[in-house]
Amino acid sequence: MPESKPFHVVPGDAHDNVLIANAHPPSWVNPEPASSYNLVVIGAGTAGLVAAAGGAAVGARVALIEKALMGGDCLNYGCVPSKAVIRSSRTAAEIRNAADFGIVAGGPVDIDFAKVMERMRRLRAQISGHDSAERFKGLGVDVFLGEARFFDKRRIEVGGKFLKFAKALIATGAKPIHPPIPGLAEAGFLTNETVFTLTRRPESLAVIGGGPIGCELAQAFRRLGSKVTIIQRDVQFLPREDRDAAELLGCVFAEEDIVCKLNARITQVTVLNGKKRIHFTVDGREEMIEAEEILVGAGRAPNVEGLNLEAAGVDFDARSGVKVNGYLQTTNRRIYAAGDVAFPFKFTHIAEATARIVVQNALFLKSKKTKSLTIPWCTYTDPEIAHVGMSEKEAQAAGIKVRTFVRPFKDVDRAVLDGEDNGFVKIHVKKEKDRIVGATIVGRHAGEMISEITAVMAAGKGVKLLAASVIHPYPTQADAVKQASGQYYAGLMKPFLKKALGKWFSWKR
Numbered sequence: 001m002p003e004s005k006p007f008h009v010v011p012g013d014a015h016d017n018v019l020i021a022n023a024h025p026p027s028w029v030n031p032e033p034a035s036s037y038n039l040v041v042i043g044a045g046t047a048g049l050v051a052a053a054g055g056a057a058v059g060a061r062v063a064l065i066e067k068a069l070m071g072g073d074c075l076n077y078g079c080v081p082s083k084a085v086i087r088s089s090r091t092a093a094e095i096r097n098a099a100d101f102g103i104v105a106g107g108p109v110d111i112d113f114a115k116v117m118e119r120m121r122r123l124r125a126q127i128s129g130h131d132s133a134e135r136f137k138g139l140g141v142d143v144f145l146g147e148a149r150f151f152d153k154r155r156i157e158v159g160g161k162f163l164k165f166a167k168a169l170i171a172t173g174a175k176p177i178h179p180p181i182p183g184l185a186e187a188g189f190l191t192n193e194t195v196f197t198l199t200r201r202p203e204s205l206a207v208i209g210g211g212p213i214g215c216e217l218a219q220a221f222r223r224l225g226s227k228v229t230i231i232q233r234d235v236q237f238l239p240r241e242d243r244d245a246a247e248l249l250g251c252v253f254a255e256e257d258i259v260c261k262l263n264a265r266i267t268q269v270t271v272l273n274g275k276k277r278i279h280f281t282v283d284g285r286e287e288m289i290e291a292e293e294i295l296v297g298a299g300r301a302p303n304v305e306g307l308n309l310e311a312a313g314v315d316f317d318a319r320s321g322v323k324v325n326g327y328l329q330t331t332n333r334r335i336y337a338a339g340d341v342a343f344p345f346k347f348t349h350i351a352e353a354t355a356r357i358v359v360q361n362a363l364f365l366k367s368k369k370t371k372s373l374t375i376p377w378c379t380y381t382d383p384e385i386a387h388v389g390m391s392e393k394e395a396q397a398a399g400i401k402v403r404t405f406v407r408p409f410k411d412v413d414r415a416v417l418d419g420e421d422n423g424f425v426k427i428h429v430k431k432e433k434d435r436i437v438g439a440t441i442v443g444r445h446a447g448e449m450i451s452e453i454t455a456v457m458a459a460g461k462g463v464k465l466l467a468a469s470v471i472h473p474y475p476t477q478a479d480a481v482k483q484a485s486g487q488y489y490a491g492l493m494k495p496f497l498k499k500a501l502g503k504w505f506s507w508k509r
């Protein structure tokens with residue numbers, strides 16, 4: 001008898017059926033629990049999957065519990081569907097710009113939105129096999145489908161069964177925040193959990209929130225033909241990013257006819273003749289825009305409810321999530337937390353990195369700390385905005401004096417030839433030292449390029465390595481990293497040294 005409740009995905013076509021068969025099989029029967037587990041993991045998103053697979057790989061007895069879809073946000077409602085839709089939207093933009101390259105594409109770009117979304121569902125279903133319940137069972141993990149809650153400090157309950165653990169991991173992720181704007185709930189709105197169920201393109205879309213999710217999807221929908229307005233509380237998009245990067249993105253949005261409302265305070269949402277109306281003020285001035293759909297991307301809140309964390313002795317905060325120490329241990333030292341539920345950097349690769357720390361600390365010697373992580377991230381707008389380490393502002397706040405090297409892509413041959421010269425590489429290096437403090441890259445392939453700088457930082461090496469030892473094939477856009485790094489030497493050539501060298505060379509002639 002299957003014990004898990006049936007799970008529905010909209011629109012529920014053949015691709016969604018494959019997804020369900022992998023991520024929440026309707027016929028799944030939960031195993032009989034072992035008498036005790038080395039590790040019980042709650043949540044089969046990236047963090048939970050990585051920890052469960054890692055634990056099983058080293059021979060630990062592991063249970064993994066998922067109440068919805070294996071793969072979590074990344075596979076089902078996050079990275080995977082968004083990047084598939086973004087790829088289609090990039091193609092549309094490329095075809096629109098084809099004439100600049102001497103290619104006549106023939107008439108206006110015709111977008112089959114239903115097909116765009118069908119492609120996304122097909123690829124998501126294809127990828128879902130990797131995260132499937134069957135695959136994890138095959139890895140030796142006991143997979144339980146159902147909602148988990150702590151029974152006490154040593155036991156977790158799921159579907160009427162009790163799982164005793166030596167160590168447990170809370171990896172329950174986060175959910176979209178629903179802002180308390182009067183009239184918003186009544187008018188109805190989309191979030192990342194529903195936007196990928198669309199099969200018809202909204203003629204107009206108002207995006208609330210100019211963070212990574214809002215910016216990525218605003219541009220994608222605009223390129224796919226919706227009229228888009230983006231309403232952002234802050235004075236810049238992507239408030240965590242370098243100001244120049246955010247300003248450049250604002251200019252790109254304006255060029256692409258995305259209506260940008262910065263520093264805006266939404267007062268209420270109303271509905272008139274089937275159209276949603278967002279009322280807001282900008283610098284005290286009242287404004288209103290109408291849209292067929294509203295997409296909310298106004299931040300994410302950790303999933304801490306319903307877990308009975310009190311019974312487990314685990315402290316948490318509704319905004320910042322489960323409280324952890326540097327080893328990712330909660331206030332119950334047998335219980336760890338990783339990924340979005342506990343970490344301020346809500347990214348898949350960070351969920352993965354923190355899960356690896358938990359495998360080490362929970363199952364072996366407690367030796368790995370989160371402060372050892374060098375954290376990059378990328379927002380997949382076009383151009384992409386990628387970052388690692390500290391910004392100039394953060395370095396200043398920490399009392400670190402930096403030299404900043406900038407190389408615009410308009411001076412990088414390959415970027416010019418590719419017609420992708422909007423952006424720059426910016427590297428911050430500690431003054432008088434060969435230590436990279438942080439970097440930002442704005443460019444079409446910034447997400448790919450940031451890893452070179454991350455690798456150097458993680459290896460504890462400095463900018464001299466990039467400037468003097470690393471050779472890039474010519475012509476590549478990544479050469480911009482080397483070109484920016486090369487500026488390190490410019491500042492070192494003091495006038496007195498140049499003069500002395502000049503004398504030495506004249507003596508050698």
Ligand SMILES: Cc1cc2nc3c(=O)[nH]c(=O)nc-3n(C[C@H](O)[C@H](O)[C@H](O)COP(=O)(O)OP(=O)(O)OC[C@H]3O[C@@H](n4cnc5c(N)ncnc54)[C@H](O)[C@@H]3O)c2cc1C
Nearest residue numbers: 043045046047067072073074078148173339340346347348
């Ligand atoms: C639109 C969007 C785009 C994104 N794009 C990117 C990107 O390009 N790159 C990137 O790095 N990051 C991206 N992210 C962020 C990324 O998706 C998350 O950081 C990542 O999924 C976090 O993984 P996690 O394992 O911590 O949590 P999740 O993936 O949220 O997994 C948590 C799991 O726990 C389950 N769960 C919760 N409570 C219980 C319970 N009581 N019992 C059993 N199961 C439970 C949930 O059902 C869920 O499956 C994006 C996010 C969104 C929303």
